[in-house]
Amino acid sequence: xxxxxxxxxxxxxxxxxxxxxxxxxxxxxxxxxxxxxxxxxxxxxxxxxxxxxxxxxxxxxxxxxxxxxxxxxxxxxxxxxxxxxxxxxxxxxxxxxxxxxxxxxxxxxxxxxxxxxxxxxxxxxxxxxxxxxxxxxxxxxxxxxxxxxxxxxxxxxxxxxxxxxxxxxxxxxxxxxxxxxxxxxxxxxxxxxxxxxxxxxxxxxxxxxxx
Amino acid sequence: xxxxxxxxxxxxxxxxxxxxxxxxxxxxxxxxxxxxxxxxxxxxxxxxxxxxxxxxxxxxxxxxxxxxxxxxxxxxxxxxxxxxxxxxxxxxxxxxxxxxxxxxxxxxxxxxxxxxxxxxxxxxxxxxxxxxxxxxxxxxxxxxxxxxxxxxxxxxxxxxxxxxxxxxxxxxxxxxxxxxxxxxxxxxxxxxxxxxxxxxxxxxxxxxxxx
DNA sequence: CCCGACACTAAACGGGAATCACCCAAACGT
DNA sequence: ACGTTTGGGTGATTCCCGTTTAGTGTCGGG
Numbered sequence: 001x002x003x004x005x006x007x008x009x010x011x012x013x014x015x016x017x018x019x020x021x022x023x024x025x026x027x028x029x030x031x032x033x034x035x036x037x038x039x040x041x042x043x044x045x046x047x048x049x050x051x052x053x054x055x056x057x058x059x060x061x062x063x064x065x066x067x068x069x070x071x072x073x074x075x076x077x078x079x080x081x082x083x084x085x086x087x088x089x090x091x092x093x094x095x096x097x098x099x100x101x102x103x104x105x106x107x108x109x110x111x112x113x114x115x116x117x118x119x120x121x122x123x124x125x126x127x128x129x130x131x132x133x134x135x136x137x138x139x140x141x142x143x144x145x146x147x148x149x150x151x152x153x154x155x156x157x158x159x160x161x162x163x164x165x166x167x168x169x170x171x172x173x174x175x176x177x178x179x180x181x182x183x184x185x186x187x188x189x190x191x192x193x194x195x196x197x198x199x200x201x202x203x204x205x206x207x208x209x210x211x
Numbered sequence: 212x213x214x215x216x217x218x219x220x221x222x223x224x225x226x227x228x229x230x231x232x233x234x235x236x237x238x239x240x241x242x243x244x245x246x247x248x249x250x251x252x253x254x255x256x257x258x259x260x261x262x263x264x265x266x267x268x269x270x271x272x273x274x275x276x277x278x279x280x281x282x283x284x285x286x287x288x289x290x291x292x293x294x295x296x297x298x299x300x301x302x303x304x305x306x307x308x309x310x311x312x313x314x315x316x317x318x319x320x321x322x323x324x325x326x327x328x329x330x331x332x333x334x335x336x337x338x339x340x341x342x343x344x345x346x347x348x349x350x351x352x353x354x355x356x357x358x359x360x361x362x363x364x365x366x367x368x369x370x371x372x373x374x375x376x377x378x379x380x381x382x383x384x385x386x387x388x389x390x391x392x393x394x395x396x397x398x399x400x401x402x403x404x405x406x407x408x409x410x411x412x413x414x415x416x417x418x419x420x421x422x
Numbered sequence: 423c424c425c426g427a428c429a430c431t432a433a434a435c436g437g438g439a440a441t442c443a444c445c446c447a448a449a450c451g452t
Numbered sequence: 453a454c455g456t457t458t459g460g461g462t463g464a465t466t467c468c469c470g471t472t473t474a475g476t477g478t479c480g481g482g
Contacts, residue, residue, distance in 0.1 A: 022460080040337070040438095043437085043438070043439090044438080044439060044440085045437085045438080045439095053460095053461075053462095054461065054462050054463075055439090055440090055462095056440090056441085056442095056461075056462060056463080057460075057461055057462080059439095059440070059441080060459085060460065060461075061460095064439075064440075065439065065440090120392075120395075121332055121391070121395060122395065125249045125250060125251040125252065126251070129398065160414075160417070161409075161410055161413050161414065162402075162406060162409070162410040162413075162414075163402065163406075165402055166402035166406050166407055166410050167410060167414075169401060169402055169407060170385075170389065170407055170410045170411045170414060172388075172392075173385070173388040173389040173391075173392050173407070173411070174381075174384070174385035174388050174389070174411065174415070175388065176388040176391065176392055177383075177384040177385050177386065177387040177388020177389065177391060178381065178384040178385070178388065180332070180384075180387065180388060180391055181331075181383075181384050181387055184331075184332060184333065187340065190380060191373075191374065191376055191377035191380055195373060195374075195377050196377055196380060196381055196384070198372075198373070199372055199373035199377050199378060199381045199419070200381045200384070200385065202372050202373075202418065203371075203372065203373075203378075203381060203414075203415050203418035203419040204385070204414050204415055204418055205418070206371070206417075206418040207413065207414035207415055207416070207417040207418025207419070208410070208414040208418070233429085233430095254468085254469070254470090255469080255470060255471085256468090256469080256470090264429095264430075264431090265430070265431050265432075266431095266470085266471090267430075267431060267432080267471085267472085267473095268429075268430055268431075270470095270471075270472085271428090271429065271430075275470075275471075276469095276470065276471090
């Protein structure tokens with residue numbers, strides 16, 4: 001950002017070198033390492049080495065390590081949000097939309113396990129809440145998008161129990177729990193993933209929504 | 212007697228308790244700090260200071276940091292297992308037993324958030340799987356105890372969908388997801404916890420089990 | 423009286439994040 | 453043409469962390 005071209009007359013001095021490129025390079029390298037080795041494995045020094053720059057240089061472009069990784073996560077979550085928005089606009093039954101969103105959510109988590117863990121399993125130890133600002137806001141918008149059809153269902157009186165809000169939270173939590181366990185304990189002998197997802201969704205939707 | 216004061220020792224040294232007391236003292240101090248400050252906050256040096264001993268001394272009694280914290284967690288999970296065993300033997304309907312166990316599970320998680328996170332949310336980054344041996348085995352036995360009544364239900368043909376195994380895993384995962392989110396994102400505006408637990412259990416049990 | 427075992431320690435190591443005090447050269451104003 | 457800015461960069465340093473090494477003082481036997 002802050003891309004301003006040089007103006008013949010007064011005002012600021014501008015892009016001298018390839019400063020902005022650096023930022024992108026860092027993000028790219030960091031993403032590669034983070035995906036491959038997770039939060040703890042994505043060291044400042046390792047990222048800097050991969051870019052071919054000293055570790056100090058990263059602090060020219062990012063406040064701290066968390067900002068780098070959260071920026072990467074923002075990208076990924078932005079994609080998830082886009083999918084949710086897309087689904088939200090389809091002219092199909094609200095329950096079907098809910099199911100599609102949750103399926104997309106779980107697929108996202110399983111496809112991006114490290115990002116998912118960083119954003120949704122990050123203990124307060126690891127990342128202080130303030131830093132998450134942007135990422136958290138994206139997450140909120142995802143949840144808001146997801147809450148939409150749920151509240152439609154609630155408004156039409158098809159909710160068997162609880163409020164729309166609690167139903168949305170419970171559905172989210174159940175899917176989160178499933179993918180979180182699959183990610184953090186991949187060696188347990190799980191039933192096939194598709195079956196687990198299907199049972200979760202069938203079970204909860206059948207249990208919460210009257211048809 | 213013989214309070215060896217030879218060297219101008221920094222601060223009061225422990226008055227020579229017999230060796231095997233030390234181990235218990237360390238565990239007690241570690242538990243206190245771990246509960247208050249979590250995994251990252253429970254530093255070797257901090258624990259050692261609390262006991263009044265040098266950090267090196269901890270390695271006389273424990274292989275490494277993880278062994279200390281996992282031993283603490285074993286204690287806690289042992290209690291959960293005891294509760295599950297107790298419930299398993301009650302002469303009540305299998306579904307009621309399942310519900311009681313899951314309620315106890317969630318209560319345990321919310322009462323011991325740091326332990327819960329360590330054992331059930333520990334990314335592979337944080338603790339290598341081998342070290343978890345004892346703890347993981349306790350967790351397995353908890354799950355086995357929980358699977359019992361589920362398989363009873365499955366055997367009596369009351370399962371609406373999926374296998375007994377997948378139903379057990381899904382129920383566990385859903386409850387895990389709920390408490391995990393409540394623990395790691397305590398600032399979101401959640402519906403009341405009791406309602407969330409109730410909706411989760413009502414929804415899933417109603418959706419999975421025919422009455 | 424010495425000897426080894428024990429419980430413990432200070433110091434150090436390697437590696438993390440982050441900061442400091444600089445440096446270098448291109449870009450600008452004049 | 454030339455000093456000055458200033459953006460991008462660095463190496464050394466700080467402060468923790470978990471863990472290791474090389475000891476040190478005390479003790480119970482032989």
